[in-house]
Amino acid sequence: MKNNIKKNNSILDFDKCIFFDNFFYGYCIGFCISLFLTIISFLIVFLNLFSNVLTIIVLSCLLIIQVFAQIKYFLHLNIMNKNYWHMFALVFVLIIISILFVGTIWIMYHLKHNMFVVYIYE
Template sequence: MKNDISHNNILNKEIKFYIIGFFISFILTIIPFILVIKKKYFYSKNFLLIVLVLSACLQILVHLKYFLHLNFSKKNYWNLIFLIFSIIVIFIIILGSVWIMWNLHHNLSNY
């Protein structure tokens, strides 16, 4: 009986955690969507770009915390190291590809 109560309590906390993450993600999606729809009425392109990038970065952090349960505890240390390593590899691939394409464009544009 006592285990059932503690299990339900833990389950309720997890559900609340997911619901909070869902609503924050929903808000971080709706705000840029509305701004893009109404951009010709109120906002400059620079402001819109800043809000879009900021919203995307915040949404990545929300997903990492609320849905992937990543934090800086010792329990998640290796998961965090793997995530940082993956981000570094992705940046190397993307920046290397852009660098190669720019060099190809620069070297072949003379012909």
């Protein structure tokens, strides 16, 4: 009985495997970018490198970069894709995330006023 699978065309031959080259490499690049941006974000906050306003601006920029890296490397979405339903779903998710983000900031801003405690000294 002949073996119809050649060793050089096997999916386990990592040197010549197209699946390994295309997908695994992209996932590794995306993971490294996400890990690097997350570490930078934690260090900025932990070491208190900037003022409060500048920290928020820098973290927001790093957040936007990380979101685009996640979209490109993990979700494999791009503008040139012919399947527009994926882009509509992405826009919907971005709208929901924006509502949650703005709502959270609004609640935290008003939390100080609503939780104000009056101390009565005797």
